[in-house]
Amino acid sequence: MREDTRRWMAADKRHCWHPFTPQGAWTDGGHDPLVLVRGQGCWLWDSEGRKYFDGNSSIWTNIHGHNHPVLNEALRKQAEQVAHTSYLGFANPRASELAEKLVSFFPEQTLERVFYSDNGSTAVEVAMKMSLQYWMQCGSMKRTRFVAFNNGYHGDTMGAASLGGVSRFFERFRQFGVEVDFVSSIEDLEALDPEHTAAVIIEPLIQGVNEMRPWPCGMLKALRDYCDKAGVHLILDEVMTGFGRTGTMFACEQESVVPDFLCLAKGLTGGYMPMAATLTTREVYEAFLGDAENAFYYGHSYTANPLGCAVALANLGLFESENTLEKLKSKIEALSALLDALEGEKSRVHEVRQCGFIAGIELRQADGLSFPEDNKVGAAVCAEARQHGLLTRPIRDTVVIMPPLCTEPDELEAAFGALGKVL
Numbered sequence: 001m002r003e004d005t006r007r008w009m010a011a012d013k014r015h016c017w018h019p020f021t022p023q024g025a026w027t028d029g030g031h032d033p034l035v036l037v038r039g040q041g042c043w044l045w046d047s048e049g050r051k052y053f054d055g056n057s058s059i060w061t062n063i064h065g066h067n068h069p070v071l072n073e074a075l076r077k078q079a080e081q082v083a084h085t086s087y088l089g090f091a092n093p094r095a096s097e098l099a100e101k102l103v104s105f106f107p108e109q110t111l112e113r114v115f116y117s118d119n120g121s122t123a124v125e126v127a128m129k130m131s132l133q134y135w136m137q138c139g140s141m142k143r144t145r146f147v148a149f150n151n152g153y154h155g156d157t158m159g160a161a162s163l164g165g166v167s168r169f170f171e172r173f174r175q176f177g178v179e180v181d182f183v184s185s186i187e188d189l190e191a192l193d194p195e196h197t198a199a200v201i202i203e204p205l206i207q208g209v210n211e212m213r214p215w216p217c218g219m220l221k222a223l224r225d226y227c228d229k230a231g232v233h234l235i236l237d238e239v240m241t242g243f244g245r246t247g248t249m250f251a252c253e254q255e256s257v258v259p260d261f262l263c264l265a266k267g268l269t270g271g272y273m274p275m276a277a278t279l280t281t282r283e284v285y286e287a288f289l290g291d292a293e294n295a296f297y298y299g300h301s302y303t304a305n306p307l308g309c310a311v312a313l314a315n316l317g318l319f320e321s322e323n324t325l326e327k328l329k330s331k332i333e334a335l336s337a338l339l340d341a342l343e344g345e346k347s348r349v350h351e352v353r354q355c356g357f358i359a360g361i362e363l364r365q366a367d368g369l370s371f372p373e374d375n376k377v378g379a380a381v382c383a384e385a386r387q388h389g390l391l392t393r394p395i396r397d398t399v400v401i402m403p404p405l406c407t408e409p410d411e412l413e414a415a416f417g418a419l420g421k422v423l
């Protein structure tokens, strides 16, 4: 092992604390964490010089590939002007341009205001607080509850976490959060009294952390109709699905739905910088005008960070100059074919699930029963896949394949080749 690797690992084990990680096992003497040092396209290299396919787009963030010259140049150019200025009391050129660009994806007079923050969780917090304050300012003081879907995931800050329907992550904090009614379907929703509901939140088309489970076709449209009838806000959490992952720029386009709040993060900067945006309508925005006490008192120090905005603009520019969505169509077909082959050939593949360029491969025992949880089969498969040059992370026993959109069919085949060997 190289001297640098040894030093970085030792410092990590001594001082760092990783997300969603049982630290006891991580710092165990027998565990050698990968130290990632370089990327190019859909490939990553570790500090020992080994090359890996980035099978989950670096936790669902990367879009056009690592080390992209256009994105690098946008960052460099902006850094030479200024890296950060306060958005509290000041505007900045890239934030203005980015807001104009983001609203241009939606029909006029729908989503026309952009509120910036730092990550997917804060994009959701902003939508929650805006919705609650909107109803207060409209005199509907009773609308203080949210509706969320069982097994949904919306982030880890306290507000966003209270909307989380994955009990193993969120149950212990439930008593500290906002009040939420959890449902599984439109039928469940219709059985609720909407009088106290501020907003309904959903991950459109597919629940990510719920082992990549797509919703039935038409569900999103039905949800929009419900919200219109019940007079409640619809929050779409496109933190995972945004920026081409499902085959269209935004998942909501596929059912011609426009929400009252749209939460974006992860792919907004192509996987380069932590940045988020919450888009909303004129109707919501106008309820915050008037007296100073009606303003939205929320913000972070790095709101509308110019480096983030510059690289987000370049990321959106690449969708046009590289014709990303058009090229993606055949890649989605290639992914389907590879998944079909896996499902047909490997007895431990219980089900494959796909939505655009997102896939979940659920592993079960030969008799169709789930593996005992303690066996951690998904984790073992991903650890073994790493030995064959594929990096990804399972959700329980579902292996996630969500590559950068720049991935070419032969690169995808290489990744599936690695997985095939393990399965």
Ligand code: PLP
Binding pocket: 119, 120, 121, 122, 124, 153, 154, 155, 156, 203, 208, 209, 237, 238, 239, 240, 265, 266
């Ligand atoms: N919403 C969804 C649908 C997500 O998948 C995630 C993260 O995976 C989040 C919100 C939280 O985003 P972040 O990790 O950037 O806070």
